[in-house]
Amino acid sequence: MANPSRRQFVAASAxxxxxxxxxxxxxxxxxxxxxxxxxxIPTEASLTPLKEAGxxxxxxxxxxxxxxxxxQGRMAAEKLGMKIHSVMRGWASFNDPSKMAEGIAxxxxxxxxARILGADTVLLVPCRTAVKPIPKPWEFDIRFDEKTAxxxxxxxxxxxxxxxxxxxxxQATDLxxxxxxxLIPAAEKNGVVIAVENVWNNFWVKPDLFASFVRSCNxxxxxxxxxIGNHVKYAPSEEWxxxxxxxxxxxxxxDFQLNxxxxxxxxxxxxxxxxxxxxxxQALDKIKYKGWMTIEGSGKLPVAEQGKRLDRIIAGE
Numbered sequence: 001m002a003n004p005s006r007r008q009f010v011a012a013s014a015x016x017x018x019x020x021x022x023x024x025x026x027x028x029x030x031x032x033x034x035x036x037x038x039x040x041i042p043t044e045a046s047l048t049p050l051k052e053a054g055x056x057x058x059x060x061x062x063x064x065x066x067x068x069x070x071x072q073g074r075m076a077a078e079k080l081g082m083k084i085h086s087v088m089r090g091w092a093s094f095n096d097p098s099k100m101a102e103g104i105a106x107x108x109x110x111x112x113x114a115r116i117l118g119a120d121t122v123l124l125v126p127c128r129t130a131v132k133p134i135p136k137p138w139e140f141d142i143r144f145d146e147k148t149a150x151x152x153x154x155x156x157x158x159x160x161x162x163x164x165x166x167x168x169x170x171q172a173t174d175l176x177x178x179x180x181x182x183l184i185p186a187a188e189k190n191g192v193v194i195a196v197e198n199v200w201n202n203f204w205v206k207p208d209l210f211a212s213f214v215r216s217c218n219x220x221x222x223x224x225x226x227x228i229g230n231h232v233k234y235a236p237s238e239e240w241x242x243x244x245x246x247x248x249x250x251x252x253x254x255d256f257q258l259n260x261x262x263x264x265x266x267x268x269x270x271x272x273x274x275x276x277x278x279x280x281x282q283a284l285d286k287i288k289y290k291g292w293m294t295i296e297g298s299g300k301l302p303v304a305e306q307g308k309r310l311d312r313i314i315a316g317e
Contacts, residue, residue: 033284033314035307036085036294041065041073047080053307057083059294060117063090063110070116077118085292086121086195086225086250087114094179095127095172104179107194108186115190121249123225124194126176128201134165137233138263142206149173149204149213169203173213180217187221195225195249205234207243214247223247229254229275229297233265237275241283248289253310254297269298271309281316 034056039046041062050058057077065073077084089110092103110122135155143153150170154162180194187194196214204210214224224247228237233256241248255273258265271277293314295306 032290034083034085034292035310035314036292037303037306038088038294038296041069042076042084043073044076044079047076047082049303051080051082053304054311055082055303055307057085057292059086059088059123059292060084060119061088063087063113063122064106065113065117067113067116070113074116074118084117084119086123086294087117087119088123090123091125091128091199091201092179093127094176095129095168097175100175100179104182107183111183111186111190111192111194114192119192121193121195121223121225123197123250125197125199125201126179127172127203129165129168129172129203131165131168131202133161134202135162136263137205140205140234142209144209144212146212147216149177149209149216151209165202172203173216177213177217180222181219184219184221193220193249194222196222197225197227197230197252199227199230205231207231207235207240210240211244211247214244223249225250225252227252227254227296228280229256229267229270229273232256232258232274236279238279238283241280241287241289245287248287248291250292250294251284251289252296253293253313254295267297269301269309270295270306271312277313278316281313 035054036057036059037050037055038061039058041060042058074084087110089107093099094103107124114122139155141156142151144151150173151166153159154166159166183194198204198210204213214222224244226240226244226248228251231237231240253270255268255270255275256265257268257273293310295310298306
């Protein structure tokens with residue numbers, strides 16, 4: 001296809017890697033979505049219960065697996081007609097110049113591992129901060145530069161109490177973008193997208209700011225991994241989805257229960273929290289999302305029950 005969009009690029013890569021064996025469900029608009037859970041390097045024994053529960057594949061946590069181990073995991077998935085669709089690298093510290101080289105090297109390893117596993121994305125959280133004070137989730141009123149994603153305001157009114165936080169965020173934005181830029185050749189070499197996730201790391205907490213950061217990397221190899229439950233305390237999940245649009249490469253399925261006053265809350269099993277799942281599915285359909293729905297954070301539920309709940313979500317219930 002000529003000039004593919006980000007989503008078309010990932011979907012095409014996944015189709016080639018997955019082949020006709022992958023099964024999928026359809027969202028309300030008829031768009032195919034694939035179901036996954038998170039595991040380490042899989043075996044036929046660990047994947048069989050997932051297959052029986054209707055899952056199409058997994059996201060693999062073992063980003064630094066030995067090549068032979070990764071190859072065995074891929075073969076186990078393929079034997080069952082399943083796919084390892086993504087690798088979870090997780091947290092990096094790109095906002096610390098002394099740790100950037102180490103983080104880049106680990107991501108290069110993760111990208112190589114992903115290629116061997118047959119995955120088309122690696123999940124990466126570029127950095128985080130513990131600087132204080134920062135605004136409460138409901139206090140944020142952010143103003144930023146669309147081109148650089150530099151923040152000039154985080155609350156309405158006096159921003160002086162948050163000056164250090166603003167400076168820290170802008171530095172993190174620049175350093176993370178620099179590190180991601182250095183990783184683009186490795187991503188392209190391995191044919192694997194770097195999917196940036198935001199996980200309560202106190203940066204890029206609003207949809208338009210996060211979209212601006214990802215977009216500023218200016219590469220089809222840098223996209224977003226959106227966790228549906230992680231950001232409810234900042235904005236409704238459907239708002240994040242509609243704002244990120246075709247920047248979204250993959251989705252985690254998680255739920256969060258807001259307190260009665262809408263301020264704060266806790267993570268809960270999917271379909272037990274404040275996420276408006278019908279609105280989420282309508283938003284995913286509107287942006288023409290056709291990818292993976294990977295459950296995270298409901299591990300206390302039996303696999304079969306997780307599968308049933310995900311089926312209901314995908315059905316728009």
